[in-house]
Amino acid sequence: MSETDSLTLKFRCPKELEGRIPxxxxxxxxxxxxxxxxxxxxxxxxxxxxxxxxxxxxxxxxAMTTGFLIPLICDLKVEDGGISWDNELPPGGAIDFPRSPISFHDVSQVTGSPLFEADRFLLKFHNLWTIEAPDGWALLFTHPVNRFDLPFTTVTGLVDSDRFHDSFVHFPAHWHDTAFRGVLPKGTPVAQCIPVKRQSWAMQTSAFTEEEIADIHEVRDALKRETGVYRKRFRA
Structure with a gap:
């Protein structure tokens, strides 16, 4: 097996949901x-x-095009301080699963954090896919990168999905746009999934050497002379 072949994330869902959820x-x-x-x-x-x-x-x-996006499983209608949906999923068979697209975290779970608001719950988007990463890789689940247009902010978490992959990982989120009214459409990305190789890192600090100073001036001069220097010379 080549290294490319081994770098595969395996998404699995209950048979009853295959073709019925995005x-x-x-x-x-x-x-x-x-x-x-x-x-x-x-x-x-x-x-x-x-x-x-x-x-x-x-x-x-x-950053926006790295990894994979996990979609909302159905339309959410937001009005009058509530969230509703019209989405019939079949009952679980061999594997039980949540049949609603969302649930909630009690505010007590974020006591002492900036997310705490005494009169509000935290939303939880249900994800009905298990995700298996290759050996040695974890998955960073975070808010879809640079999606400032979304009315919620997904809480970031890191999961050792090479080991923990036989259960669903759901996504807590803070609904920050209290003025939002309307429909959050099916397929809206609710989390971005970015593979991260599990490694130990050390840190080193130092002052610039004369050679490094020369390199910095060379790059700065190039950036002033022309556009697209990063894209042409440094982007992998």
């Missing part, structure tokens, strides 16, 4: 429309010149 998707397939439609450059009134937007920033885009 599948996880590679993150590049979930780039939102606002990124696709935004201009590559925009006029800066401050600098009186055209400036590149974040659409032309490789780190911004690369």
């Amino acid at each position: 599948q996880p998707v590679p993150a590049p397939m979930g780039v939102p429309e606002w990124v696709k439609s935004m201009p590559a450059t925009a006029f800066s009134a401050l600098n009186q010149a055209e400036e590149q937007t974040v659409k032309r920033c490789p780190p911004f885009i690369d």
Whole structure:
């Protein structure tokens, strides 16, 4: 088996749900429309010149297109301080599973944290896929990167999914947009899943050497002379 073959995440769902719930998707397939439609450059009134937007920033885009996105399993209707849905799932067979798209965490579970609000619950998005990572890899589950447009913020967690893969991992979230009214559509990404190799790291600190100072000046000069230096010379 080649290294490429071994770098596979295995998503599994109950047989009753196959074809009835949206599948996880590679993150590049979930780039939102606002990124696709935004201009590559925009006029800066401050600098009186055209400036590149974040659409032309490789780190911004690369972060959004890393890993996989876990989708919301059905439409959620938000109105009058409540959340409702119309989604009939079959009962569990060999494996029991939640039949609702969401549940809630009691606020006591975040006592003492910035998420605590005495009169509000934390939302929990149900994920009906188990996820198995290759040996030595963990999975970072976080809010879909740079998705500031979403009315919620998913709480970040790191799971050793090479070992823990025979149960569902659900996603707590803070619903921060209390003014939101309408429908959160089926397929909306509720979490981004990024593989992380489990390794031990050490830290080293030092002052720049003369050679390193020369390298820094060379890169800075290149950045001033031309556009796309990072993308052309450094992006993997």
